Amino acid sequence: xxxxxxxxxxxxxxxxxxxxxxxxxxxxxxxGAAVPELAVVLxxxxxxxxxxxxxxxxxxxxxxxxxxxxxxxxxxPERLLLDLIEQLNRDPAVSGILVxxxxxxQIDAARVVTAIRPDKDVDGFNPLNVGRTAAGMEGALVxxxxxxxxxxxxxxxxxxxxxxxxxxxxSNVVGRPMARLLLQEMCTVSIAHVRTxxxxxxxxxxxxxxxxxxxxxLIRGHFIKPGATVIDVGITRIKSGSGAERLVGDVAFDEAxxxxxxxxxxxxxxxxxTIACLLANTLGAARMEAARSKxxxxxxxxxV
Ligand SMILES: Nc1nc2c(c(=O)[nH]1)N[C@@H](CN(C=O)c1ccc(C(=O)N[C@@H](CCC(=O)O)C(=O)O)cc1)CN2
Numbered sequence: 001x002x003x004x005x006x007x008x009x010x011x012x013x014x015x016x017x018x019x020x021x022x023x024x025x026x027x028x029x030x031x032g033a034a035v036p037e038l039a040v041v042l043x044x045x046x047x048x049x050x051x052x053x054x055x056x057x058x059x060x061x062x063x064x065x066x067x068x069x070x071x072x073x074x075x076x077p078e079r080l081l082l083d084l085i086e087q088l089n090r091d092p093a094v095s096g097i098l099v100x101x102x103x104x105x106q107i108d109a110a111r112v113v114t115a116i117r118p119d120k121d122v123d124g125f126n127p128l129n130v131g132r133t134a135a136g137m138e139g140a141l142v143x144x145x146x147x148x149x150x151x152x153x154x155x156x157x158x159x160x161x162x163x164x165x166x167x168x169x170x171s172n173v174v175g176r177p178m179a180r181l182l183l184q185e186m187c188t189v190s191i192a193h194v195r196t197x198x199x200x201x202x203x204x205x206x207x208x209x210x211x212x213x214x215x216x217x218l219i220r221g222h223f224i225k226p227g228a229t230v231i232d233v234g235i236t237r238i239k240s241g242s243g244a245e246r247l248v249g250d251v252a253f254d255e256a257x258x259x260x261x262x263x264x265x266x267x268x269x270x271x272x273x274t275i276a277c278l279l280a281n282t283l284g285a286a287r288m289e290a291a292r293s294k295x296x297x298x299x300x301x302x303x304v
Contacts, residue, residue, distance in 0.1 A: 005230070005260035008152050010269040017151070017276035022063040024283045028290060029064070036095040036286030037066040038122065038278075039088045043081065043107065044074035048237075049100050056098075056275055063279055065286075068094070078107045082115050089117040095286040096122035098278070101173065119288060122281040125172065133177055136184045139288065141281050146178040148273025149210060149231050150185070156229050156262045161186035166202055168192045168219070168250075169212035174233055178210055199223070211250040221255025230256055230263040233270050 029035055038060045042053045053069065060067040070084060081099070088097045097120045099112050113125035121129050124143040132140030153160060165187040169175035175191060182189045192202055194213070203209055203223040211219050212233035224230060234250030249266030256263055264270055 005257045006156070006262040007257075008155060008231075008262050008264045008269060010148075010152060010264055010272045013152060013155055014148075014272035014276035017148075017273070017280055018059065018063055021276070021279045021283050024287075025064040028283070028287060031290070033286065033290035033293075034093065035064070035066050036282055037068065037093050038096045038098070038282045039068045039070065039091075039094050041070045041072065041081070041084065041097070041099045043072045043076055043099070044104050046102065049102070052275070053100050056278060059275055059279060060282065063283075065095075065279070065282060066093075074104050075106070076104075078111065081107060081112065085112070085115045089115075089120065094120060095289060096120055096282040098123045120285055122278060122285055124177065124281065130172075130177070134180050141285065142181065143173060143177045144277040144281060145174050145212075145233065145270060145274045146181050147277040147280070149174075149178060149233070149270055150181050151277070152231060152264060152270065152273060153208060153229055160208065163187045163207040164205055165189045165208040165210070166192060166206035167210045167212070168196075168199070168203070169210075169214075169233070171212065174212040175210075178212070182208070182210075213250050215250055216248045217250070217252045219251040219256065221252060221259050224256055224259040226259055227261035228259075230260045231270060232264050232266050235266060235271060 025036060040053050040056055042049055057067045057069050072081065085097065088094050097116050103109055114127060116126050118126045118128040121141050124133065124141040129141045133142050165182045167175050167179045170191050170193040179189050179191050187208065190202060192199055200223050203219060204225050206225055206228055208229045209224065210231040210233065214234055214236065216234065216236040230251055232249035232251040236248050237245050238248050239245055247267050
């Protein structure tokens with residue numbers, strides 16, 4: 001008899017996270033701290049990025065935080081962006097800073113993420129946070145999409161220690177930090193990528209399969225281990241003959257649902273968790289700042 005996987009509802013889980021953040025913000029402010037504030041910087045005209053940034057600003061305000069949005073022209077020189085980041089780094093009202101990706105070609109992403117102060121780096125892309133996450137250190141700001149994915153997985157399994165996990169995709173935004181988080185949970189982790197030759201065999205061994213390649217339908221139903229938890233990070237817009245647009249993931253959903261134990265849909269899976277976890281990181285950054293200020297007031301020296 002064909003199985004039908006449990007569909008993991010990212011929208012419902014994201015609403016839970018936003019609720020928790022709203023309560024956390026209220027408690028922080030009631031304790032005398034300033035209202036947390038997120039600064040979002042967008043360069044260029046990418047329509048999807050504009051939608052994501054608008055959603056970030058709207059959701060930030062909905063949980064009781066402040067937001068500032070900076071929209072720069074596509075041909076903005078890198079120096080100007082770095083100057084803006086420096087200004088935001090120094091501004092005590094700003095708890096979190098993020099620069100929306102993708103960036104135009106004249107801007108070097110590594111220089112940008114390195115310029116953001118690590119304790120305001122709510123995307124978790126600064127090398128210090130990358131290193132802290134890799135080392136499993138307390139106080140690291142962890143990239144939002146992997147953080148959201150871990151929460152989606154934990155909504156299915158309380159304890160994933162000993163699970164075999166395969167992450168397909170090795171980007172700095174998703175694949176690499178995801179693998180580090182799964183390792184932290186004591187999964188046995190492998191990473192596959194565009195040059196992996198035996199992808200199908202490796203997928204079939206995975207109890208947890210996270211796919212972030214941007215290749216629509218790459219993972220077919222017969223790649224999946226029966227009962228596995230499948231997380232689809234891909235979002236590709238496909239235009240039909242009539243001009244209507246639909247979103248598809250990296251996993252052939254209709255096939256996978258017959259084999260997997262649990263699966264995220266596209267849309268409505270990973271995407272909504274990315275923004276919810278950004279709010280959680282902004283609150284986390286504001287809490288750390290409030291703790292540092294209290295310690296300073298008490299004349300105790302703390303290391304940043
Ligand atoms: N600085 C960053 N840039 C980018 C990140 C990031 O985490 N930090 N991630 C992605 C884009 N992104 C957030 O920025 C993002 C992508 C998708 C969604 C989402 O909710 N998707 C919906 C579908 C919405 C649609 O496109 O119609 C879903 O999957 O249900 C939210 C945020 C790259 N850039």
